[in-house]
Amino acid sequence: MHNQIDIPYKLKLLNSNSEVANELISFIEEQEFRNVAFITSKTPNHLLTNSLEVAIFDHVDKLKTFQVVSPSISFVNQLQLSEFDVVVGIGGGKVIDTAKYAGFVNEIPCISIPTAISNDGICSPIAVLKEKENKYKSMGAEIPIALIVPMHLIEKSSEDGILSGIGDIISNLSAIEDWELSKKETDEYVDDYAVMISKTAALTVLLEIKNSMLLKKTKDNFLKDNLKIIVESLALSGIAMEIAGTSRPASGGEHLISHSIDELFGAVKPHGIQVAFGSLITTFIRAELGMASYSAFEEMKAAFSYIGLPVTLSQLGISKQKLIEAILHAPNSRPGKYTILNKIKLDEKNIDDILTKMFAYAGAKV
Template sequence: MPLLARTVTTPLAIEVRRGAVAELGSMLADRRISGGGDVAVVVGPGQGDRIAELVRPGLGNADVFHTAGGTLDAAVELGDQLRGRSYDAVIGIGGGRTIDTTKYAATRFGIPMVTVATSLANDGIASPTASLTHGGRHNSYGVHIPIAVIVDLDFVENGPDRQTQAGIGDALSNLNAVADWELAHRERGEPIDGLAVTLSRSSAEALVNHPGKITDDGFLTTLAEALIMGGLASAVHGTTRPVSGGCHEISHALDALYPDLASHGEQCGLGALFCTYLRGERERLAQLVTSMRRHGLATTPADLGLTDAQFAEAVAYAPSTRPDRYTVLEHLALSPAEIDARLEGYRDALRDLAG
C-alpha cells in the first residue's frame, strides 16, 4: 500500500530563549548553515547595531549592512548590495520592517535567510511573505521562509510594550481567520487544509488561555511560538488563508482610509473581535475580549482613536481589499445601516462582558 505524504518546508532551527543571540555563530555552524561566519548581517534602527556587535565575535567574516527597511526600494537596494560577495546566509536583525526587507532581498538572489527578531510585533518573523511599501501602498510579496528563526527574550523585553501587544493581536486574530476559513468551507466548498488549521489555531489557543503577562518569559515564549507557527501555517498551505480573514481585511481597510492609525496587529485584534461577534460566537468573543483587555489591547474603535462611523466605513470598505477571500464580511454583505446596528450590538456585548 503506497504511503502518501507531503513535504513541508520548515526552518532548520527555531530558538526562543534568553541569551540565544550570543550563541548565533555556534548555531549557524552546528546546523551547517555557515561554518566560517561568511554571512551578511543586516541591521535596522533600534537594537540592531547592538546585536550586530554582540554576534560579531562568532562571525569573524561577516559584513554588516544597514537598512531603514520597510519599502520595496530598500529591499531591492539591499539585494544589489548582497551581490557583491558570495554569502552562506544573510541574517536579518531587528523588527518587522528589517526582517521583511531582508527576506525579500535574500529571496531575490537565492540566499538562505536567518531571522533574529528583536520584537514580537507580527508573524513576519517566520512567514513566507514580506510586507513592503511601494507607491504609497502596503503590499505583500511571496518570499522563502527563513532557514532559522532566533528570538532572544532579552531584547524583546527591552522593546516597547506596544510592539508586543501588536504581536498578541496578530496571533489571536488567527482564531478568527480559521473560523472564517471554516465558514467559507461550509458555505462555498472552499478546500480547507487541516494541517495549516491545526498549526494556526492550536498556537493561538495556547496564547489566549495563557495566564501570564507580557513581562513573563513563559508568556513571551508562547507568543513567539504562536507567531512562528502562524507563519509556518501560511507556508504549509501556500497562502495566508490560515492567518488572514475578515480581521485582516478590516486592518487593510484602516490602512487605506486612515494611514498610520495603529499597528497591524492592534487593528487585526479589533477586527477579529468584531468579526467574531458577527458570527455570533459569544463564548469565543468573551475569551478574546478577556485576553485582550488583560494585555492592554484595543477592544473598541475609540481605543484606536476612531469614531464608530469611521470604523463602520472601514468595515464596509474591507471586502474590497481582498476580493478573492470569503469571510463573514462577504457572507453577511451588510449595508451601512446594518453595520451601524451591528456595531451598536457589539458595544452592548462588550458592556455585558464588563459587567
C-alpha cells in the first residue's frame, strides 16, 4: 500500500487580473463546475473579485459572492453553500482559511486565490479559525484543488505579510525537530516524505537568504527576487501537511509559543513573524539541551536580522514578562502536541534564565 494523498491540479503564478480570470474560467470549465461561490473580504481584494465576477458570469449557471464578516467557525457554519459545486477563496489568509473550511463542511472542493502570502495556509489541508475571542482552532479541511496566485497583488502586499510567510516557512525547521523528538519520546508516527518536503521548502528559502547576504543584496531586492520561491515553498509546506495528515511538519513548539501569545495577549505581530521568533527560542533551547548546535541559532538569527524579522523583544513588541508567561502557557494552547517545551522545566525562573542567556548570546540589546 502507498500513502494516498490529494495534490492540487493547478499551481499557477500569474501577473494580471485578466490572467487570473482566464485561468479560473478554463479550470472551472474543465472540471464542469456550474454553480460557483466566491468567498472574499471587502478590502483590498475587491477589484480582483469584481473582475473575476464579471469575467466568469457568462460561463456559469450561478455565481454568488459571500463577504467574510468575521472569519470564524460560526460564520462558516451559517453559510448556505448546498447549491454550489465549488467555493473560491479570494483574499488574505483568513479568507482562504474560511473558504477551505466552508468547502470541507459542505463537501465541495475549494480553489485558493491568495492575495497575501503571510502563512502556509494558502494551499494546505488545515484551516485556522476563530472559535471565540483570541481563541483560534486548527480545523482539518481538504487541500484546495487549485492554487492560483495573482503575483501582481502579492508584489504590492504588505512587507510584514511577506516576512510573515517567510517566517512561517523557516519555522518548519523547528517543527520537524519537534516532530522527530516526539517520535523518540512518545513513539508518534513521523512521515519521511512529509519531513523531506517540509525541510526542503524551509532550507530553500533560508539558502536564498544566505546567498543574498553573501551577495550583499538589499533586503528589498531579496524580497523582489524571491517571491516565486516563497510562494512555492508555502505550497510545498501545504503538501507536507497533506502527506502527514496533520500540521506536524509545519508546526511545533515555536507555533505553540505564538498561539499562546495570541490567546493571552492578542497577536502582537502577524502569525509567521511570531512563529519565527518562537523558532529562535526553540532553536536556542535545543542548543542549551545539547540537541543542536548553537550555530543553527546564530544562522537563523543572522538571516532574520537581514530580512527584518524581529530578533529582540522590542522588535517583536512584547515585554519579557509577557513572553515568559506565553512560554509557560504555550503547551496548553494545543494540548497533546509533544515539543521541545516538554523537555525543559517550565517555571518562571528557568524561562527567564534561558531568555536572558539567549538575548545575551545573540549580543542583542533587550
